[in-house]
Amino acid sequence: MLDVALVSLINDLSEKAGADGVIQFWQRVGENLASRMGKEAYLGWPSFNVAVREGRTAFSIEGETVTLTDMAIMDVDGDVVGYLYALKQCVFLPTILRVRYTSGDLPRADREVAQEYNDSHHDIAICNFCVFHERFREEVAKNITVSSQPLNCLLLATRGFTGETKISTKNLQKIGINPEHVRALLRNYECVYALEMRGARLKEGD
Amino acid sequence: MARLMESNPFVEVATHFFLEDLADKVGIQGLNNYLIGLAKTLANHMPEEEWRDWKEFLEAMRAGDTMLSAFEDVVALTDCCMVTRHSPFERGWREYVKRVGSFSPAHKKVAEFYNKNVKPTAVNSLHIILQTFRAAAAPRVKVAGKSVRYAQIATVWPDGQRMVASDAERPELLKKAGISETKLRMLLRDNAEVWILWTEK
Numbered sequence: 228m229l230d231v232a233l234v235s236l237i238n239d240l241s242e243k244a245g246a247d248g249v250i251q252f253w254q255r256v257g258e259n260l261a262s263r264m265g266k267e268a269y270l271g272w273p274s275f276n277v278a279v280r281e282g283r284t285a286f287s288i289e290g291e292t293v294t295l296t297d298m299a300i301m302d303v304d305g306d307v308v309g310y311l312y313a314l315k316q317c318v319f320l321p322t323i324l325r326v327r328y329t330s331g332d333l334p335r336a337d338r339e340v341a342q343e344y345n346d347s348h349h350d351i352a353i354c355n356f357c358v359f360h361e362r363f364r365e366e367v368a369k370n371i372t373v374s375s376q377p378l379n380c381l382l383l384a385t386r387g388f389t390g391e392t393k394i395s396t397k398n399l400q401k402i403g404i405n406p407e408h409v410r411a412l413l414r415n416y417e418c419v420y421a422l423e424m425r426g427a428r429l430k431e432g433d
Numbered sequence: 434m435a436r437l438m439e440s441n442p443f444v445e446v447a448t449h450f451f452l453e454d455l456a457d458k459v460g461i462q463g464l465n466n467y468l469i470g471l472a473k474t475l476a477n478h479m480p481e482e483e484w485r486d487w488k489e490f491l492e493a494m495r496a497g498d499t500m501l502s503a504f505e506d507v508v509a510l511t512d513c514c515m516v517t518r519h520s521p522f523e524r525g526w527r528e529y530v531k532r533v534g535s536f537s538p539a540h541k542k543v544a545e546f547y548n549k550n551v552k553p554t555a556v557n558s559l560h561i562i563l564q565t566f567r568a569a570a571a572p573r574v575k576v577a578g579k580s581v582r583y584a585q586i587a588t589v590w591p592d593g594q595r596m597v598a599s600d601a602e603r604p605e606l607l608k609k610a611g612i613s614e615t616k617l618r619m620l621l622r623d624n625a626e627v628w629i630l631w632t633e634k
Contacts, residue, residue: 228475228503228504228505228521228562228563228566229440229444229445229448229449229521229522229525229559229562230440230441230444230445230448231440231475231504232448232471232472232475232562232566233444233447233448233451235471235474235475235478236448236451236471239470239471239474252451252454255454256447256450256451256454257447259450259453259454260446260447260450260533263450263533263534264532264533285532287532288442288443288446288528288532289441289443290441290443318441318443318444319441319444320441321438321439321440321441321444322440322441322444324437324438325437325438325440328437328503329437329479329500329503329504330475330478330479330480331478331480356444356447359447363447
């Protein structure tokens, strides 16, 4: 029931501190959680990807994560410096359904917080939890090294409960991946992100 | 309502951190007030219910068709004595201790405040939400035209910590539940919560 109560909490907090206040709150909570999870090191991408598959990385708290090994990120020399990862189901979807079947529909604050985030930070959120989620992943990535290189996380695309999609052209440009590739991925997945080695010299997209 | 799908434990872990951040801002007493307000709001958002008689209500309790059993698997041991086999917060807590580490002391401290100032049946912050929710939800459920009433007898956390209603209150509560003190101790070995529901005659 804690998740359903959280939805009421967001509504209450939004009334008291405004949508921007909720965003600041969520971002701080994302940073705190990521910092409590500690550091991780992997010898290379194969060992990191096995850890993802077995649910051993900090990212695994989100649930089952699929490594899209056919979507490697290359640097200017053609070396693999990252991959795309995806969640079949948004972590907030069960909560949306639980709210639907207990108290009715999601409060207006959920949409307002997401909209404020899209307008003022990054146009990628489809629900208020995306705000927390993006910051959490960014902070977790900093604490993980692959081949001694810390990672960088880029949220690429999201699909909401009602079919609404968001694609981050800004982040796709950074890793040289075409939005159409990601659009196709959204048929199967609800959240797609990239992990790449921080500081890698990437070939930017058109 | 039927059985709800389970939440993603990540959302629950995030909520724990949300509450911990709140405790830093408003202190333990403030968090206690917040949790109580939160649970009452949640209960008030759920539609009121009416059941023809106690038998129909108990069937709804078992099936998860009433708000009083929407978030937990409840067994009706007697007509009035309800037993929750597993805490609805156990999955989230297990994920927290597996991925993050030991539970923040804020969750325990706020329960101590609640136990001292409200009633002594919470092991941690989550029980404040659950027990306040039940207390606020019960009057919204009518059985044969009468509002349901609720009282908590005992709470056990997965790590074995338990809180039981005070010596002064317990005999009356056990009488209403229709179980003995010995039976209560037996129930506390492998259940998460023992509570009672009734209507005034």
